[in-house]
Amino acid sequence: MSSDKSAEKYLNLKTKAKEKMESLNEKTVVMVGAATCGKAAGVIDTREALKDEIEKKGIDAQVVEVGCMGFCYAEPIVVISKPGFPSLCYGSVDEGLAVRLVEDYLVNDDPCFEYALVALEPNDYFPVFTDFPRGVYEKKIILEQCGFIDPEDIDHYLAEDGYEALAKTFEIQPEEVIESIKESKLRGRGGAGFPAGIKWDVCSKAQDDSKYVICNADEGDPGAFMDRSILESNPHQVIEGLIISAYAVGASKGYIYVRSEYPQAVRRVETALEQAREKGLLGDSILETDFSFDIEIFEGSGAFVCGEETALINSMEGIMGVPEHRPPFPASYGFRGKPTLINNVKTLSYVPHIIRKGVEWFKSIGTSDSPGTAVFALVGKVEYTGLVEVPMGTSLRNLIYDVGGGVPDEKDFKAVQIGGPSGGCLPESALDIPIDFDSLHEAGAIMGSGGLVVLNEDDCMVEIARYFLDFTQKESCGKCTFCRLGTKHMLDMLGEITRGEGELNHLDTLRELGEDIKKGSLCGLGKTAPNPVLTTLRYFKDEYEAHIKEKRCPALMCMHLLGFYIIPERCSKFCSACVGSCPTEAIYTRDDQLKAIDQEKCVKCNSCLFACPPEFYAVEKLSPAELVEEREREQG
Amino acid sequence: MLRRNIDVFEECKNKALLKFVIMLGELNCVKEMFLLELLEGEKEFILEQVSEILKNNRTERENLVPLLQKVQGVLGYLPEPAIEKIAKTIDIPAVDVFGLATFYNQLRLNPPGKYQIKVCMGTACHMIGGQIILESFERRLDIVEGETTPDRKYSLERVACVGCCAIAPVVVVNEFIEGSLTPTRVDGILLQFDGDDQEEEAGEQEQEQESEGGQDS
Numbered sequence: 001m002s003s004d005k006s007a008e009k010y011l012n013l014k015t016k017a018k019e020k021m022e023s024l025n026e027k028t029v030v031m032v033g034a035a036t037c038g039k040a041a042g043v044i045d046t047r048e049a050l051k052d053e054i055e056k057k058g059i060d061a062q063v064v065e066v067g068c069m070g071f072c073y074a075e076p077i078v079v080i081s082k083p084g085f086p087s088l089c090y091g092s093v094d095e096g097l098a099v100r101l102v103e104d105y106l107v108n109d110d111p112c113f114e115y116a117l118v119a120l121e122p123n124d125y126f127p128v129f130t131d132f133p134r135g136v137y138e139k140k141i142i143l144e145q146c147g148f149i150d151p152e153d154i155d156h157y158l159a160e161d162g163y164e165a166l167a168k169t170f171e172i173q174p175e176e177v178i179e180s181i182k183e184s185k186l187r188g189r190g191g192a193g194f195p196a197g198i199k200w201d202v203c204s205k206a207q208d209d210s211k212y213v214i215c216n217a218d219e220g221d222p223g224a225f226m227d228r229s230i231l232e233s234n235p236h237q238v239i240e241g242l243i244i245s246a247y248a249v250g251a252s253k254g255y256i257y258v259r260s261e262y263p264q265a266v267r268r269v270e271t272a273l274e275q276a277r278e279k280g281l282l283g284d285s286i287l288e289t290d291f292s293f294d295i296e297i298f299e300g301s302g303a304f305v306c307g308e309e310t311a312l313i314n315s316m317e318g319i320m321g322v323p324e325h326r327p328p329f330p331a332s333y334g335f336r337g338k339p340t341l342i343n344n345v346k347t348l349s350y351v352p353h354i355i356r357k358g359v360e361w362f363k364s365i366g367t368s369d370s371p372g373t374a375v376f377a378l379v380g381k382v383e384y385t386g387l388v389e390v391p392m393g394t395s396l397r398n399l400i401y402d403v404g405g406g407v408p409d410e411k412d413f414k415a416v417q418i419g420g421p422s423g424g425c426l427p428e429s430a431l432d433i434p435i436d437f438d439s440l441h442e443a444g445a446i447m448g449s450g451g452l453v454v455l456n457e458d459d460c461m462v463e464i465a466r467y468f469l470d471f472t473q474k475e476s477c478g479k480c481t482f483c484r485l486g487t488k489h490m491l492d493m494l495g496e497i498t499r500g501e502g503e504l505n506h507l508d509t510l511r512e513l514g515e516d517i518k519k520g521s522l523c524g525l526g527k528t529a530p531n532p533v534l535t536t537l538r539y540f541k542d543e544y545e546a547h548i549k550e551k552r553c554p555a556l557m558c559m560h561l562l563g564f565y566i567i568p569e570r571c572s573k574f575c576s577a578c579v580g581s582c583p584t585e586a587i588y589t590r591d592d593q594l595k596a597i598d599q600e601k602c603v604k605c606n607s608c609l610f611a612c613p614p615e616f617y618a619v620e621k622l623s624p625a626e627l628v629e630e631r632e633r634e635q636g
Numbered sequence: 637m638l639r640r641n642i643d644v645f646e647e648c649k650n651k652a653l654l655k656f657v658i659m660l661g662e663l664n665c666v667k668e669m670f671l672l673e674l675l676e677g678e679k680e681f682i683l684e685q686v687s688e689i690l691k692n693n694r695t696e697r698e699n700l701v702p703l704l705q706k707v708q709g710v711l712g713y714l715p716e717p718a719i720e721k722i723a724k725t726i727d728i729p730a731v732d733v734f735g736l737a738t739f740y741n742q743l744r745l746n747p748p749g750k751y752q753i754k755v756c757m758g759t760a761c762h763m764i765g766g767q768i769i770l771e772s773f774e775r776r777l778d779i780v781e782g783e784t785t786p787d788r789k790y791s792l793e794r795v796a797c798v799g800c801c802a803i804a805p806v807v808v809v810n811e812f813i814e815g816s817l818t819p820t821r822v823d824g825i826l827l828q829f830d831g832d833d834q835e836e837e838a839g840e841q842e843q844e845q846e847s848e849g850g851q852d853s
Contacts, residue, residue, distance in 0.1 A: 036798075301740035
């Protein structure tokens with residue numbers, strides 16, 4: 001039996017990997033989080049400092065580069081596992097702290113608890129994840145190993161039961177694989193939430209001599225980086241999922257469509273593919289079965305609309321990434337006219353876990369209609385920005401206040417924007433709705449690919465709607481008239497409103513046009529583009545009206561409706577911090593040595609506001625702009 | 637009623653005509669989108685490099701995007717002769733290649749500057765004032781986003797999220813990321829590069845002088 005052989009082959013690989021890991025764990029291991037986000041925060045300098053210091057001190061320790069743990073607010077992150085101590089995670093490690101950690105901890109056994117964030121395993125000295133609110137609400141499935149294994153060494157993944165699901169898959173028939181995915185009710189994590197099992201079923205039933213599977217990693221939402229992080233931190237999980245899907249539908253060739261803006265993700269996936277081939281997990285007769293399959297990387301060139309599956313296929317065929325009419329769905333007529341199965345990175349990442357731990361286990365997490373977890377890139381005005389994974393059904397309030405730590409600087413929460421440019425803004429009153437595909441849709445937002453931006457009182461809702469529409473308008477491929485011209489028209493109107501030139505009837509036109517664009521567009525981009533505008537109109541109409549009627553921006557954000565004013569009573573003769581800070585030399589010294597702003601020259605860049613020392617706090621933002629003149633007149 | 641219909645018809649006709657005229661204008665604009673003149677001998681260099689790439693890769697329509705990516709990887713951008721050469725080799729109209737080059741954000745028709753400035757316009761950066769930073773650069777360099785200064789020293793572009801939302805607003809200059817920017821820091825960054833260049837030039841001149849001096853003796 002070939003399945004016996006494959007199981008044996010797999011066990012062999014795993015045992016070897018485990019032996020290697022055990023020998024590694026006998027020594028001190030220093031893991032640095034070196035995904036793109038970590039690198040931006042300066043982890044390279046930290047790593048070099050660690051390496052130099054370890055070498056200088058002559059310690060037997062290994063520095064390993066891992067992926068992203070999801071604590072973006074505390075980058076660069078370092079995890080130190082020293083035998084005899086619990087593994088500890090340190091945040092914001094610069095070169096100085098790196099040197100100190102080596103000296104105090106690695107040489108002298110003082111773990112420097114004051115800099116530690118969290119311990120990775122239960123111990124008597126330091127709290128672990130589950131001791132924090134974040135750890136209580138989080139349930140990590142696909143992010144579990146991210147940041148704790150070396151993405152460039154397949155043995156790390158193998159030792160953590162990696163590819164076990166693949167070996168298990170070969171023991172059952174393809175139909176059974178599809179049946180368990182169907183039964184698990186796994187829904188596509190690309191945004192729309194279409195049941196993955198049905199897609200697989202259609203593709204597997206399509207009769208053709210060759211079929212393709214594609215992993216969609218064309219993550220274009222501004223402010224979302226879950227797919228990048230998964231590919232950079234645990235590429236094998238995705239590869240394993242893709243191989244299983246290929247076995248289920250009977251495909252012989254797979255593609256991973258990654259944005260070329262993610263060079264590190266591309267590099268790490270390439271390395272992972274090579275290592276998988278070396279181990280016989282990819283290529284001809286995988287694990288000595290008669291199933292052959294290989295994966296190639298296709299680098300997308302940065303068009304947001306290519307996340308739509310028909311557009312993605314077009315761009316792979318060398319033409320413009322413009323969506324096509326569906327049906328025929330790609331599952332029956334796709335890449336090169338062959339049946340093609342396209343799944344998102346996160347959807348595929350769940351597959352190995354479902355096969356390995358069983359359907360019942362997966363269904364026990366989340367809600368009955370949307371089982372599993374949701375992964376979000378939590379950004380904006382929230383204390384702990386980063387990647388979070390919570391079970392479906394968790395309320396937005398728990399997510400923002402417990403996992404995210406709430407809004408910083410004692411500001412008031414205003415809204416949460418879910419789903420990027422296709423999603424919507426939800427106000428405080430909607431915070432108690434549970435996170436799942438259907439509830440969010442009802443509230444006017446969408447699950448989307450998982451960008452979650454928290455907005456506070458300083459954020460203008462009209463401006464945020466304009467920003468997202470500006471993005472979708474630029475990315476619209478131009479095929480459907482409603483999307484091409486409608487979004488342009490809406491954007492013009494929003495621009496007028498933020499400049500204080502809007503009219504009240506614009507609001508009705510915006511709403512009508514938004515509904516029409518949703519109906520008249522072919523693909524998801526157009527169908528969801530008006531969402532940010534429609535939801536802000538629904539929940540924050542008063543802000544729109546303030547812009548139109550009073551020419552006032554309540555959040556003091558829209559530049560055209562703002563004026564900067566220096567309060568003479570607070571300004572000091574002896575300080576000229578603001579004068580130097582002004583990029584356009586708009587600030588002058590009055591006859592009485594106090595400062596004032598030339599409104600003609602002012603570009604409203606906030607520089608003076610930040611430059612003014614806190615003991616004076618003399619610069620004030622005023623809206624509407626006429627208020628400045630009024631104040632000046634009052635002063636005489 | 638009829639009168640009104642005729643009016644509507646006339647209006648539509650005029651609009652259609654206008655649109656056609658605009659379209660023609662746009663076609664002419666295609667050539668104008670290549671903003672910078674090629675330097676002396678640059679065309680030969682471009683053609684040589686492109687032939688090399690075309691020789692080593694599959695020249696099929698399906699492989700067009702990867703080909704363009706490779707050419708851009710070597711040259712830094714897609715100059716007019718390169719686009720024409722590729723179109724000829726694959727045997728498709730140049731406008732198809734041009735269509736791709738303008739459709740995808742990654743592909744560019746103008747050379748990047750020595751210092752490539754990319755201003756992040758992700759959600760977090762935008763909300764905290766990315767636009768202000770972009771405007772500061774535009775004001776200082778006297779170009780708008782997507783352009784390169786005539787001396788090819790600076791190019792300015794906006795990018796969607798670079799994934800460093802915690803230190804917004806962010807700017808990426810070449811591969812170096814700088815966070816928490818202010819308009820005054822923008823001046824600082826540019827000053828720093830100008831200073832670096834001056835030092836470099838001074839160093840070169842010194843070297844030249846030294847070598848000349850060496851020859852004299």
